[in-house]
Amino acid sequence: MLISFRLTSQTSDLMRIEYLNLPNSSTKNSVNRFRGLFQLPLKIKEGNYLVIGGEYRYLDLKLENVPFETHDLQSIQTIEGAIGYLVKLKESDWFYGFKVGMRLASNFESKLISDDYLYLVAAYAIRDRTKEGAADKPNRLILGLDYSTTPGRNYPLPILNYYREFHPNWTYTLGVPKTNLRYKFNNKNHVQAFVTLDNFFANIQGNKTVNGKHAENISQTIILGGLGYEYYFAEHLLYYGYAAYSISNDYRLRNNKRDDIYTIDDKNTLYFRTGIKFKY
Numbered sequence: 001m002l003i004s005f006r007l008t009s010q011t012s013d014l015m016r017i018e019y020l021n022l023p024n025s026s027t028k029n030s031v032n033r034f035r036g037l038f039q040l041p042l043k044i045k046e047g048n049y050l051v052i053g054g055e056y057r058y059l060d061l062k063l064e065n066v067p068f069e070t071h072d073l074q075s076i077q078t079i080e081g082a083i084g085y086l087v088k089l090k091e092s093d094w095f096y097g098f099k100v101g102m103r104l105a106s107n108f109e110s111k112l113i114s115d116d117y118l119y120l121v122a123a124y125a126i127r128d129r130t131k132e133g134a135a136d137k138p139n140r141l142i143l144g145l146d147y148s149t150t151p152g153r154n155y156p157l158p159i160l161n162y163y164r165e166f167h168p169n170w171t172y173t174l175g176v177p178k179t180n181l182r183y184k185f186n187n188k189n190h191v192q193a194f195v196t197l198d199n200f201f202a203n204i205q206g207n208k209t210v211n212g213k214h215a216e217n218i219s220q221t222i223i224l225g226g227l228g229y230e231y232y233f234a235e236h237l238l239y240y241g242y243a244a245y246s247i248s249n250d251y252r253l254r255n256n257k258r259d260d261i262y263t264i265d266d267k268n269t270l271y272f273r274t275g276i277k278f279k280y
Contacts (some may be wrong), residue, residue, distance in 0.1 A: 013037065013039065013277045013278070013279045014038065014039055014040075014236075014277075014278050014279055014280060015037070015038045015039075015277065015278045016035070016036065016037050016038075016275060016276070016277040016278075017035070017036050017275055017276055017277070018034075018035050018036075018240075018273060018274065018275025018276075018277075019032070019033070019034055019035075019273070019274055019275060020032070020033040020035070020198075020271075020272065020273040021271075021272045021273075022222070022269055022270075022271055022272075023269065023270055024265060024267055024269040024270075025269075026267045026269075027064065027065075027265050027267055028062070028064040028065070029062060029063055029064055029251070029264060029265045030061075030062040031059060031060070031061060031062075031220070032059070032060040033057060033058070033059045033060075033200075034057070034058045034060075035055070035056070035057045035058075035275075036055070036056050037053070037054065037055040037056070038053065038054055038055075039051060039052070039053040040052045040053070047087060047088035047089075047090070048085075048086070048087055048088070049085070049086045050083070050084070050085055051083070051084040051085070051086065051099075052082075052083055053080075053081070053082045053083075053084070053101075054080065054081050054082075055078070055079075055080045056077070056078070056079055056080075057077065057078040057200070058075065058077050059075060059076045059077070059078075059200060059202075060074070060075050061073060061074060061075060061076065062074075063264065066262070066264060067210055067211070067262070068208045068209070068210050068215075068253075068262070069208075072107055072109045072204075072205075072206065073107055073204065073208075073218065075107065076105070076106065076107050076108075076200070076202040076218065077104075077105075077106065077107075077108055077202075078103060078104065078105045078200070078202065079103070079104045079105075080101060080102070080103040080104075080120075081101055081102060082099055082100065082101025082102075082120065083099070083100060083101065084097055084098065084099035084100075085097055085098060093127055093128050093129055094125065094126065094127050095124075095125070095126040095127075095128060096123075096124065096125055096126075097123070097124045097126070098121070098122065098123045098124070099120070099121065099122045099123075099124075100119075100120065100121050101119075101120040101121075102117065102118070102119055102120065103117075103118040103119075103120060103148075104116050104117060104118075105118060105200075105201055105202040105203060106202050106203045106204075106205055107202060107203070107204055107205055107218075108205065109205045109206060110205050110206070113203075113205060115151075115203040115205075115216065115217075115256070116203050116205070117149075118148050118149050118150055118201075119148065119149045120146075120147070120148045120149075121146075121147050121148075122144060122145065122146040122147065122159070123144055123145055124142060124143070124144035124159065125142075125143045125144065126140070126141070126142050126143075127140065127141045128140050130163075130165075137164055137165060137166055138164070138165040139162070139163060139164040139165070140161075140162070140163040140164075141161070141162050141163075142159060142160070142161040142162075142175070143159065143160060144158070144159035145157070145158060145159065146158075146159055150201055151216070151217060151256035151257070151258065152254070152256060152257055152258025153258070159175075159176070160174075160175050160176065161173065161174070161175035161176070162174045162175060169183055169184045169185075170182070170183055170184075171184075176197060177196055177197040177198070178194055178195070178196040178197070179194065179195050179196070180192045180193065180194035180195075180196075180228075181193050181194075187232060187235075188231060188232045189229075189230075189231060189232075190229070190230040190232075191227065191228065191229055191230075192227070192228045192229075192230075193225075193226075193227055193228075194225070194226060194227075194228060194242070194244075195223070195224065195225045195247075196223075196224050196226075196244070197221065197222070197223050197224075198221075198222050198224065198271075199219065199220055199221040199222065200219060200220055201217060201218075201219040202217060202218055202219070203216065203217050204216060204217055204218055204253075208253060208261075208262075210253065210261050210262045211262075213255070213261045214255060214261070215253035215254060215255060215261040215262060216254070216255050216256045217253070217254055217255075217256065218252075218253055218254075218264075219250075219251075219252060219254060220249075220250065220251040220252075220264075220265075221248075221250045222246050222248065222249050222250070222251075222269075222271070223246065223247045223248040224244035224245065224246050224247060224271050225244060225245065225247055226242055226243050226244025226245060226271065227242070227243060227244070228240065228241065228242040228243075229241050229242075236278055236279055236280065237276070237277075237278050238276070238277060238279070239274075239275075239276050240273075240274065240275060240276075240277065241272075241273070241274040242271075242272070242273045242274070243270075243271070243272055244270075244271040244272075245268060245269070245270055245271065246268045246269050246270075246271060247268070249265060249266055249267060249268055249269060250266060251263070251264040251265040251266065252264060
């Protein structure tokens, strides 16, 4: 079942509620994000799982000293629903699965339009050797392709994730969107060092005109390095907090051909994320 959750978002979370703050003291721009998600696995038969998932994101945007009106860009929202299916090969440690979904991402200033809709599809192959006795050093490998109808991205993105336990108290994960090294003090207190990627994308209803050019969407991709702490209230329920600093910050208005129209922010910034999650 752990693998079936990873099918939908490479996470073992059944439920998560979190808050993110991205302040930037040098430009006065900031992003506050509230996020909630759930994943519901349903066993169809032995080795076959259906996974239903949903996610909601609300982003509060503070834009300073920009050459366009911001009253209709004070917030954006993302609403996503997805369904996945997972099959385990008999007498094998390989799983195969796929996911399809739909996402609404917009500033929602008027009724829904076609550019607010994004469609998602992904396929995965997963080798799981984390069960006791399956390998000298428990490990998991995820390979896949992920495609969405995000404007300007007419190709699938590769998925690569490798997890390994190399000591009773130490594990590491290599891949995208997160690479980390984790240490477990005890069953309640865990720490980690990580490099990760975070982003958002949304359509702009009504568009924006900047220097005679039309911007049709707003997006940010940020690469970060930092430290994290997790406290387990119970085996599957925990609090987490991450503090990081950006390595790269790409915050822009673009058109639907992915041409840059205006750079909102490219300065490095602090990053804070905290929340509570229930995981398998």
